[in-house]
Amino acid sequence: MLNYETISDNELAELLRSGDRGAFTEIYNRYKWLLHSHAYKWMQDREEAKDIVHELFVALWTKRESLSFPDNLSAYLYTAVRNRIFNVISHQKVASQYLNSLQAFIDEEQGATDHLVREKQMTLLIEKEIAALPVKMREVFELSRKEQLSHKEIAIQLTLSEQTVRKHVQHALKILRAKLGLMAFLFLISH
Template sequence: MPYKQYNDHELADLLKSGDQLAYAEIYHRYHAVLYIHAFKRLQLREECRDLVHELFTTLWIKRAETTFKTTLSGYLYTSVRNKIFDLLAKQKLKKSYTQSIQDFAETGFVTTDYLVRQNQLKAIIDQEIANLPARTRQIFELSRKNFLSHQEIAKALNLSEQTVKTTINNALRVLRTRLGSMMFLSF
């Protein structure tokens, strides 16, 4: 008996038992209408073609554990509908992700790169400050790191304000020379 004469229920039973000809008949009977059904929703030829082929590939691979709760055609149409929903969700996610990357590329600020450069610059400056003579370094750090005024530093170290001012100016001149004017401006 030719497979075209079998009804869907009989073809489904034969498919579950691994009958390749029954599978081929199901494919020939439904692939065109499923493609048209998908195309009406998506309007994308290649995606619809891939979707239907994927459906039939899955049908063959999972033939033994597939349960047809309604009819074979109902199962196939529901499967196509679900695959359409999955595809639309993926496209929406992809579009959203692409848009977020594009927005970031246009207006984004690369925090990690900035922090790395900032830390490198700080390390270079700290090294140059450490190379200053001990007394100069102490006065400079009290001024720039502890934010003490010239008067407060002079009082704490028992120096004149003019000595503190001259020492800080000399330290700045040395650092400006060693670090270059651009690095100094950022400091």
């Protein structure tokens, strides 16, 4: 029976390639703590380091026949752990960027949604106050602001003088400004 503890790394690698479980166990026992320490230095998370080392040894066993080890098994294992660490860090960075962009999108959408809600509330308030205007004044005002007709076009359509149309619009604006306040009034004239 072989004493695996006395066998060199190169011989263990050859035995591993041929499917020798004892060689695999010896490689594991020889390097697991060193590789774990190396992974922990980078990750600062014991569970993450343990997972990295575990995944390395699983891959080492499942791909044993196709692996070509250099002259130095320990260098191969350290390089393999380092590559896995870089993959995890890269994945974490991508995940973090994704989460940050998702949060920014949510924040932006929340802001847009809040803005739309406020705009809708403001529009309803303005519509309520316009509906409270005297009938002829409201009709003139709506043709002016909603239909965007000129004073002359409104005068022709309603058989009024341009002066009367102008007065109705001015009075409507004065009433709405008084009832709605400056912010709502500015919103009204900008839309």
